Amino acid sequence: TRLNLKTLVWEIVYVCRGVGEYEPTGRYRHEVGFDNRNIYILGGGTAMSAFDFVDIPVFSLEKQIWYPQRTVRDTVKGIPQPRRCHGAVQINTESGIQVFIAGGHDGENVFDDLWRLDLKTFQWTYFDKCRLPFPIYFHAAAASPEGRLYIFGGICSSNDNDVRRSNCMYSTWLCIPKLSEMCWEAVLHYSPHIVKCKSDDLINIGLPRHYVQRLGNNNPPTNREQ
Template sequence: MTNSSSGDYNSNSISAYAFKPFQYEEIKPNSKSKVPYPRSGHRIGADAASLYSFGGYNPLIDDSDNDEVWVHSYPLFQELWRFNFAKREWTRYPNSHSLPLELASNALILHKNVLMVYGGTGSPFGFRCSNQLFVCRVNDNEGLMDEVHTTGQLPLPAYGQALILHNDYLYTIGGTTGVQYTCDIHRLNLKTLVWEIVYVSRGVSDYEPTGRYRHEVGFDNRSIYVLGGGTAVSAFDFANIPVFSLEKRAWHPQKTIRDTKKGIPPPRRCHGAVQINTENGTQVFIAGGHDGENVFDDLWRLDLKTFQWTYFDKCRLPFPIYFHAAAATPEGRLYIFGGICSNNDNDVRRSNCMYSTWLCIPKLSEICWEAVLHYSPHIVDCKSEDLINVGLPRHYVQRLGNNTSPSNREQ
C-alpha cells in the first residue's frame, strides 16, 4: 500500500489501493508532524482512532536541543504521545508534570478512553520501582494522569509485569524488583480500590511457573496464559505454557501444538504480544523479542482454543527488534512502535519507527475507510460536519479527532 498524508498528496502519482493482511508496512508520520525520540522500554495502547505511547528510555540521545521535559527526566521520557492513524500525526500531551517517574517496563492497558499504567522502574533500573496505578482519560485535551490511592495487600514494587482487566478487577502477573523474580498474581478491585492476593508461589506445587519479567499474557475470560519472559540471564520457551485458572486459582501446564513447518517459537523475553477475538475464539500474536543472544523479527499466532502455533513466514519485521511496544486496534490491526533493533552488522540502536499489519480480515467498512484515506487524504483537514454531510459515517469522521485534539507541543 502506498502511504499518503495530508500535505503530501499527489493525485498523479498515487497508486491503487490494495488490502494486504499479514504484510507489514511502515507507517510514516505526515511531513508536518512532530515525532517522538527513538526509545525502548515504553508501552503503547490503541483504540480505533489512535495509538498512545507512554514513557520509554534512551541513554544515547543528544539533548543539545534543550527540551525541558527531556532534560528533567533524562535518560527516561516523562511523556505521553498520541498518534492519530488517519492523520498520521503525532501529538504530545501537555501532561508531563503529572506522569510518574517510573517510565520503563511498566504495564499498560487502554480500556475505552481510560489509560491505566501500573508499576515500572526508573533509572538506574531496579533501584526505583513502583506498585502504583496511574490513570488518565486520553480524550481529555490535557491528558492529566492521576495516581490511584489503593489499600489492601499491595504487590511488591516491581517492573516488567503483565496486566489483564476482567470483571472490574485489574490483575497483575509477575515482574521483578531487579533482584527477585516472581510469577505471583494480585488483583485490584477497581470499585473499592483494595488489593488482594490471588496466588503467591511458595514452591508447594509442581506446576508453579518460574518467576519472570517482560513476559506477555493471553486471556480467554477463564484463564491467564503466560507467554515467554525471563530473567537477566534466561528466557522461557513456549512448548508448555503456564496457565492460571481464575476459577480454581491454580496453575497447570498446557502443551502447545507445533506449526507444521517451523515448530514452536524460540524462547524469548522483551517481545510484543497482542490478542484479538475472532469468530473461532481468542488468538494471541507474538512479535520480536530476544533470548539474551538472538534477536527476532518474526510473527507467531497461538490459538487459545486449539493451542496450535502458526508461523507467518512472509510477515517479518524489516529488522530484529526487542524492548519494543505492540498494540492491536479493536478491529484487529497490529502496530509496533520503537524498540532496540539490530542489523547484520551488529549495529544496535533504538528506533522511533512504526510498523503495522492486519491480523485478520476486518469488516468491509474498515477496508473502505482505508481506501478513502488512501485516495482522499486531504479529508483529514476538512470540518467534521462537512464530511458527515457528504455521507461519511459519523463514527469514522470522529476518528479524525478534529474537534478534540490535545494541544501540539514542540519537541
C-alpha cells in the same frame, strides 16, 4: 495481583511460594493471553535465560491454581524459540481468541518473526511472509478491535555491531478486514487532509459517524440525526 478499576484498590490473588506442583518460575518481560477464565503466560525470562513456548503456564481464575498447557507445533516451523522482551496482542475472531507474538530476544539472538497461538486448539502458526522489517525487542505492540497490529519503538538490530533504538511504527492486518475497513483505509490514504475537516461536514457528505469519530478532531459531530 488484581486492580479494581472502580475502586482503584489492589488485591493479592495468588502468591507463588514454591509449594504448588506447577507454579511457574519467576520471570520478567513476559506477555500474557486471557480468555476470561485463564491467564496464559507467554515466554519471558531472567537476566540469563529465556523461557520456551512448549508448555505454557496457565492460571485458572476460578480454581486459583496453576497448570501447564502443552501447545501444538506449526507443521513447518514448530514452536517459537524461547524469548523475552517480545510484543504480544490478542484479537477475537469467529473461531475464538487468538494471540500473536512478534520479535523479542533470548539474550543472544534478536527475532523478527510473527506467530499466532489459537487459545482454543493451542496450535502455533508461523507467518513466513509477514516478518517484521528488522529484528527488534523491547517494543510496544497493540491491536485495534478490527484486527490490525501496530508495532512501535523498541531496540532494533541488523547485526551484532548495529544496535539502536527505533521510533518507527509499523502495522499489518492480523485477519482479513471487513470491506468497510478497507474503504476507510483508502479514504485516509488518498485524503490525508480529512483530519482537518469538521466532523459534521464529513457526516453530511456521507461518511459513517463511527468512522468520523475515530479521527478524534476538535469538532465532534452533533447529536442530530444523519
